[in-house]
Amino acid sequence: MTNSTPRPIIDGQERSQGSLGTIQLVNPATEELIATLPSCGAEEAAEAARLSVDGFAQWSAISPFERSKVLRRAADLMRGEADEAAAEMTREGGKPLAQARGEWLASADLLDWYAEEGRRAYGRLIPTRASDMRWAVERRPVGPVAAFTPWNFPAWTVMQKVAPALAAGCSVVLKCAEETPGSGWRIGRALLAAGLPPRAISVIWGDPAAISSTLCAAPEIHKVTLTGSTRVGRLLASAAGQHLKKVTMELGGHNPVIVARDADLSTVVPLATEFKFRNAGQVCVSPTRFLVEKPLYADFVAGVTEAAGKLRVGDGLEADTQMGPLTTAGQLSKIEALAADAVQRGARIETGGSRIGNRGYFFQPTVLSGMTPEMDAMNEEPFGPLMLVMPVDDIDAALTEANRLPYGLASYAFTNSMSTERKISQNIHAGMLGLNHFAMAMPETPFGGVGDSGMGSEGGSEGMEAYLRPFLVSAKIG
Known part of the structure; x- marks a missing residue:
């Protein structure tokens, strides 16, 4: 060799x-x-x-x-x-x-x-x-x-x-x-x-x-x-x-994350930030649509905005880099277009939203709040560093949005209620469900989707x- x-x-x-x-x-x-x-x-x-x-x-x-x-x-x-x-x-x-x-x-x-x-x-x-x-x-x-x-x-x-x-x-x-x-x-x-x-x-x-x-x-x-x-x-x-x-x-997937009103944000926020921006969001099971019950919505947005803004973006070969570039120029263009469309339709950029420099395919870790179902990013798999946050009235509304798309790969939910866990697990349309965590792929477990x-x-x-x-x-x- x-x-x-x-x-x-x-x-x-x-x-x-x-x-x-x-x-x-x-x-x-x-x-x-x-x-x-x-x-x-x-x-x-x-x-x-x-x-x-x-x-x-x-x-x-x-x-x-x-x-x-x-x-x-x-x-x-x-x-x-x-x-x-x-x-x-x-x-x-x-x-x-x-x-x-x-x-x-x-x-x-x-x-x-x-x-x-x-x-x-x-x-x-x-x-x-x-x-x-x-x-x-x-x-x-x-x-x-x-x-x-x-x-x-x-x-x-x-x-x-x-x-x-x-x-x-x-x-x-x-x-x-x-x-x-x-x-x-x-x-x-x-x-x-x-x-x-x-x-x-x-x-x-x-x-x-x-x-x-x-x-x-x-x-x-x-x-x-x-x-x-x-x-x-x-x-x-x-x-x-x-x-x-x-x-x-x-x-492909467009993986929903249901954040119930009883979730522990001290756990959810750092995990959501880590897994959303892992490999610059270029992960088929990346958490993408964050559906947050309204009592926690403002605090969740504030928490992930602060955490995402602190991520160190750079060349992956540098020891302190937490997020590298997108892999292709085409992927960079797609992410720019999806972010622009969301803003034009009323979303708010809480942090990020732009390419970094003019050399390399770098894009800022981005949190978009006020997302709605008609926005392109809520329908097309972003496959990039876009965290899409949408407020929901209750778990039923969250499930409706989670199941709205024909995709069904990974899904996630954060709650401390066993009855809420049961309701979500019985009604989510997906091949996999992570409860109170985001880790999915292990040698011992099946990995796949539906639809x-x-x-x-x-x-x-x-x-x-x-x-x-x-x-x-x-x-x-x-």
Whole structure:
């Protein structure tokens, strides 16, 4: 592992050239060129799909016990390069170095967890209707997988797919985000160095449309999994559906936070500030629409305004940075437009609201009060450092607004009342609910949404199920 520039990996070898030329990797904090990388397209996607059949045959033939050893060795190799991987993640995506390091190490933990879970993919025996019959259900890997991952969590979202797929015995063609390919590349190298068969994983990036259309149509690919926007999810799910491929889609969200009148603001305010502006708000489960009962509304707005105004924004490589830049210029433009629309429609900027400087994609941590449902930011996922605060009369009004959108990924509520907790948990339209906290993604727990936020779950035993299929053996004895 001597080369430090990300390169596509196919058939166990790093490619120095791509069929579509090159792409440029830019540091979002400085707008400086990091590297010029090979760009892949349909040619590499088709080759990786073909090779994945051999990779699947080799990898699935290895016992779960031995597969587990390979995955755990890879996790240890990942931990050994945590400092280099974190610095690379920060240069590519902008997130503060401590957050990048935490993500990398958590991804290694996720691989460890699935290494063990793969050893427990149990089948079952079914009582038969005749004494000379035996019914057994085995759980077998679905086959080669095409995995598409985003730029905001370039190690964790990769591992949410790669770890359970490999633990189940599948091979993987991984398509990384062009903005942040380094993490997927490093994960691929660690797996190969740990003993994964060379054709059991490919890592590519380049032309998203050419790669996705090729992989979704490739007869060798049996499953498609994506973390991305709802728009892209619809396109890939439709393409995969035309070929009757199994899919898992973890898509966009617009996550409500209900703050009840009995909530403890000394707890809510610092947590809300920390999690809203983590990774500059570029988190699919980021708390976004804060629906605050009117008795606490003024104090909540004052508290988060003060806390957000104190955040240190800067280059993620600087030790005291609490929030880095947005990852792309397009995301910066989108956030500027959403904030301007909200103000034009009557919202108030309590703090922030503007780009910082003219170099790098920095935007101030922003609190917008007086939000109303017709504002663009209350309907389109901001995916940036905008905290949207709306007063509500009561919990019923909060639930009405929380459930108004077709999204249903994460939801949150803060209350000290068990009856309020019960009411919210029974009526919220979401795949996940955090009560009195914001931490969601853990290796042991399912992660996924409903409605326009996707289908299927990643994480937990549910994440393994997505890469297994039941196989019935009905045997006549004697």
